[in-house]
Amino acid sequence: MVPQNRYRQRLQRVQRLLVAEDLDYLLVNAVPQLRYLVAYTGSNGLLVLGKGSAQFLTDGRYREQARHEVHGAKVQIVPGDLLAHLPQMPQLAKGRPRIGYESSLYSEKAALRLRSLAPCALFVPLEEFVAPLLQVKDKQEVACIRRAAAIADFAFASVLPLIKPGVRERDLAAELEYIMARAGSEQVPFESIVASGPRSALPHGRAGTRRIAKGDFVTLDYGATMGGYVSDITRTVVVGRATTRQRRVYQMVLRAQKAALARVRPGALCADLDRAARSVIERSGDGRHFDHGLGHGIGLVVHEGPAVNAKSKVVLKSGMVITIEPGVYYPGWGGVRIEDDVVVRPGGTTVLTSAERRLLEL
DSSP states (O other): OOOHHHHHHHHHHHHHHHTTTOSEEEEOOOOOHHHHHHHOSOOEEEEEEESSSSEEEEEEGGHHHHHHHHSSSEEEOOOOOOOGGGGGGGGGGOOEEEEEEEESSOHHHHHHHEEEEEEEHHEEEEEEEEEEHHHHHHHHHHHHHHHHHHHHHHHHHHHHOOTTOBBBBBHHHHHHHHHHHHOOOOOOOOOOOOGGGGGOOOOOOOOOOOOOTTTOOEEEEOOOOEEEEEEEEEEEEEEEOOOOHHHHHHHHHHHHHHHTTTTTTTTTBBHHHHHHHHHHHTTTTOGOOOSSOOOOOOOOSSSEEEEESTTOBBBBOOOOOOOOOOEEEETTTTTOOBBBEEEEEEOOOOOEOOOSOOOOBO
């Protein structure tokens, strides 16, 4: 599918939703949604999407970028505050148009400002509108995530020889990011996590100045970006020979991940995946140490829908890409997390990340 058709179809899909929801226009200014709908990658933009129109506003800094990138929408360059231009748009001054906006992206103060800018319009807060469309990926999107996953796999294999006593966590993180950049990653999608020894009990432990010691668990959680789409992988290794406890904990987490992976298919409840992994850990008496959700969707950002946790009511659809990442954390001792990126397929799942999952003793 050529890019123009791809983005035109996405805009038309949203326009059909406008008709179904009895909305005249939709305001879109979230960066990932703008990239998804019109291919714009800048940091300042506003799409005013009507049932039969699409107008994209940005400021003069992005004149050339918008001219080259934006598909399916008429580009207009306006000075300063984009929202302040709304009263000057004639289509918003006719009658009493119903204008939707995703309420999660606007503070109460910003929502009040919208109403004051265009008092003749009726602004309709929407819990979610465009975001669910991003959750189901097409072949091109999956291909980008697959390439980002391959770079992350390569980085893991490349950094393994550097994980040894005396090396600082921060230096390992820098090496990971350098290797991925050299391999083609466009950017680091989130701050890379390298947590060793007792610090591996921190689920989001930023790489610090601690030096790795023999006997440590070392958890690496990082990702790459290709075509704007991200990967997210976590591996935990042992420096030296694993103790009996380290081996038991690691194998428990690996079994929990396999139990969840076996249940990934269209029609499965995200909550059931979480339950499958959690029950493995609970049967081992370690349930209280698994204190986060099983995973999340990935795409143009590292955390998007669906949430894969015990409270989620989302039913998986073919084309969704999610992480499966059970983990256990013991304060003062350490922790283990194993994370992979998977595509939901009619026959089950395709795992995109392929770095070694068995316990590595370095």
